[in-house]
Amino acid sequence: MSTQHPFDKALALQHSDIRVGHFTGATSPDYWNMVGPFGGATAAIALQSVMQHPDVLGTPIALTVNFAAALEAGAFDVQATAVRTNRSTQHWTVQITQPGAGGAPNMTTTATVVTAARRETWSQSDMPMPEAPRPGTVERLSVGPAGVAWLDQYEMRLFGGSIPAKWDASLHHSESRLWLRDAQARPLDFASLAAMSDVFYPRVWLRRAKHVPAGTVSITTYFHAGPAQLAEVGTGYLLGRAVGQQFFNGFFDQTAHLWSEQGALLATSNQIVYYKE
């Protein structure tokens, strides 16, 4: 098992009776962020609990994850419940809890997932991939010993909107563009696509060149791919773009897009982020 990919280790869920949708897992040191797990890993776990459920219908369409509290290092419980199954769509609620003081569960995360049995239809994009240099020509982000663990799990090559080299409170536009894939090769799946939708550092840091406290409160990701489109990517790069929209009294939103290297828009994602000052 020593060759298991760190992401698969982070996603590993145990169950006693899978049909009730109750799973247990443990936070991964490989995807640790400052004061809790990387939110993208938590989002992936919420999605994974649904995808592993024997009752799941089709593939994911929409995922919303609300980060109610940082998970503490250690074990957690996941409850995935299919609350409505239609002919071609299915609605799930997910809650991640940890044992709290006095044994009462501590609610850390709520999520909703919509899955669907897709059919082939007319398809089109109104959001073309931006112009980009080839991945090999862009310098890889080096994280170094001061970095947080989860950043080491991704190969990121930013060609616009890099994290400010100086926190000099100069004002910038809040857009970043990068090439992105797992640092250790792993074929793209819905869980990793969900996680990669959350790799973009808080736009407020870029916008203000100021390292204020910030953390995602809620993220929503829409999936625009089936298994065939993910298989086409395999272990290849995604092109990611993220930009802030509105910064207002302690919260801002940022929107993100992830394309395959061939230009297919695979996921669109939005999040609202707390910030201080």
Place this chain on the structure above:
Amino acid sequence: MSTQHPFDKALALQHSDIRVGHFTGATSPDYWNMVGPFGGATAAIALQSVMQHPDVLGTPIALTVNFAAALEAGAFDVQATAVRTNRSTQHWTVQITQPGAGGAPNMTTTATVVTAARRETWSQSDMPMPEAPRPGTVERLSVGPAGVAWLDQYEMRLFGGSIPAKWDASLHHSESRLWLRDAQARPLDFASLAAMSDVFYPRVWLRRAKHVPAGTVSITTYFHAGPAQLAEVGTGYLLGRAVGQQFFNGFFDQTAHLWSEQGALLATSNQIVYYKE
């Protein structure tokens, strides 16, 4: 009570013990759509159940509503539950049900709401309001007897991306721009802002000039305003913009922005929509 605004009638919720967060209401004929209520009205009801709860902390930041099934005309139950209260944020889950066959509740809608006690901070926009003609110079959308009821509740003045006059399968860009307010004057509040985030007709109709079956599956709205910003709008116009992003095998997403006439971005919203063919 005959002077009560139709939106306030649609939002009216009764409760026996408000602290348990259980409310009852009834669908409004004024906001009826083709096969169920206007989704914006349902989203507003989900939000309203939280805002009416005596335990609510602050004002809404994020709202996700999943339309699991169309509500039938008549009574419904709403359960709003605060699952986590932090120092400055609060996380809610909401479920709307109707009595089903054999008395088992029929899950029609799930939602999550995040509220927060905002503090004044540095604020800025990276999404300026588009250029627009004055509202008075733009023709008002006339709905007529063939229209669906909820459209009559809004004054909409489109100046780009009107609903195609001919379903001739010609291809268009999927962006619409309009001035928007309640047809019957009503000061803007969070509930009406939530509803207005869903007024944009399915982008697939515009994109394809083809009237295919389509319906919102899930909508997420972020609020970028406090009571003072809403009061500044009062009964004035909002500028709305919506555009499709990716259309893929039966589902597409559209993103929407709502600015005050003075140019403040009050809400950003995204939805994923089912479509046929």
